[in-house]
Amino acid sequence: MSSIANITAYEGTGTIVQSSRQTRPLWFDGRFLSARDLERDQNCFLLRQAELGTAAGFGVIHGLQVSVPTAAPAAAETIVISPGQGLTPGGYLVTVSQNLKIVFSDLADAENLDVQFGISTFPVPVARTRTGLFVIALRPVEFTANPITTYPVTVQGTRTAQDSNIVEATAVSLIPYPQPLSNFDVSTQQAALARQIFLLGGSGAVSDSLLPIAMVSLDRNVIQWVDQWLVRRDSGPEFGGIRFGLNEPAAQQAYLMQYDAQLQKTVAGLAQQKAPARFAATDYFQALPPAGRFPLASIDTVGLTQLYFPPQTDVTLSLVPDDELPALIDDSLWLPPIDLTQPAGAYADLSLFALVPVPRHGYAALLTKLPPVTLTAALPQVLNNRKPLELLRYFGGPLLPLPVNEWQTAIGTQTYGYYIRRRSAPIYLIFTTIALIAVPNEGTGNFALTASVSPETATGTVMFMDGATTLGSGALTNGSTSLSVTGLATGTHQLTAIYSGDGDFAAVTSAPLEQTV
Secondary structure (H helix, E strand, C coil): CCCHHHHHHHHCCCCCCCCCCCCCCCCCCCCCCCHHHHHHHHHHHHHHHHHHHHHCCCEEEEECCEECCCCCCCHHHEEEECCEEEECCCCCEEEECCCEEEEHHHCCEHHHHHHHCCCCCCCCCCCCCCEEEEEEEEEEEEEEEEEEEECCCCCCCCCEEEEEEEEEEEEEEEEEECCCCCCCCHHHHHHHHHHHHHHCCCCCCCCCCCEEEEEEEEECCEEEEEECCCCCCECCCCCCCCCCCCCCHHHHHHHHHHHHHHHHHHHHHHHHCCCCCCCCHHHCCCEECCEEEEEHHHEECCCCEECCCCCCCEEEEEEEEHHHHHHHHHHHCCCCCEECCCCHHHHCCCEEEEEEEECHHHHHHHHHHCCCEEEEECCHHHHHHCCHHHHHHHCCCCCCCCCCCHHHHHHCCCCEEEEEECCCCCCCCCCCEEEEEEEECCCCCCEEEEEEEECCCCCCEEEEEECCEEEEEEECECCEEEEEECCCCCCEEEEEEEECCCCCCCCEECCCEEEEC
């Protein structure tokens, strides 16, 4: 270990940078040490441990699931947190060793915890009847315990009692969360929050000392809903490099889980009402992840129409081997989410695959019968154009059985299919060029003009010009066309060839060709 005299020379050149936060006492025989020195030594190692924790990323390591019990009479204001561990963004470990039952009326909010653990000096009264959005979070805390008798530290001092242990613990607290920015009502509150958090990136400010594990909506301490995935993130290193606006992997996974939980809740609610799970995504969501499940009842396998996705979207119905689904979904999650609040024209360039999973062993045989097919939109706006029997299907009336077809057989009893957002095909620009040559007829003053267009697959016509005067035109054959020119006045002429272009290649004009007659 070098002394300060050896280090000073290097500091001037910038090759050594001191860390004032990581200074600890140097132990050696003959030095008098106080409790303050031992505390400095301990704090230094705690700080180093926290910095190592941030390098591994923050989030839930395992467990820490939040659920609402249904058996107890007071379940309306009670949650249960399962055992597990996690790392706060500050790098500190939080641990729950057994099922933890929490009653919201007994739970201290963040400000009161600050007072109890000496972080703040201004107590805030505990809100016994909370209403609004709250984040359920865990935070690491320390307290002292087990008092023992201490020896006097002065000659005339007396013996006193002092706590002998520092106990590390995990505290549960509630953090108020602002209402979503977009328009919403109670039934679409979660949808508005999901769009704000996952699409717009507005996750709200939560202290680095806290590990969020769920969001809850309360009405006078009565639970309206609990959503883990709006704020919970599983642990993993953060990626700080160039990602071109894409979400972090933990946020991608959380959005997929949050959407799927809300979808299942919606379908289950319709099932309780004995209504089919045939609805538009915009009825319950404001945004969709780039891949996920969707209700197969939203597809009419007879008319080959779909109701779930925006009507302007290009949706292709296709079979997929069930063992390929995880890879397809994982790949699609790198694409942007689908904003369902955009004007209709925004979806004209959006393409999706609606996938029906089938077993691998029967996939090849089914694919020959059921190749991919484009679905058209089933628009609620044009219900007045539908037949009475079709209207019964939309308004939840008695449903007549659909004719059995191959697609319905492939779907079977499955409730959900899977959709994935398709990548856009890259556009390759092919530049069109044109060359003009003149071949004179000796002794006549006449000549032949030939225009060659590249690529040779170009179609269309070429117009031959003498300045502003049109000499004639010709259709391209294998990329070229010719024109015989006669009767030009004596002198110098500036000749050009103008290609009209076609659906694949742009129009182009040749460089001027000087020809003397």
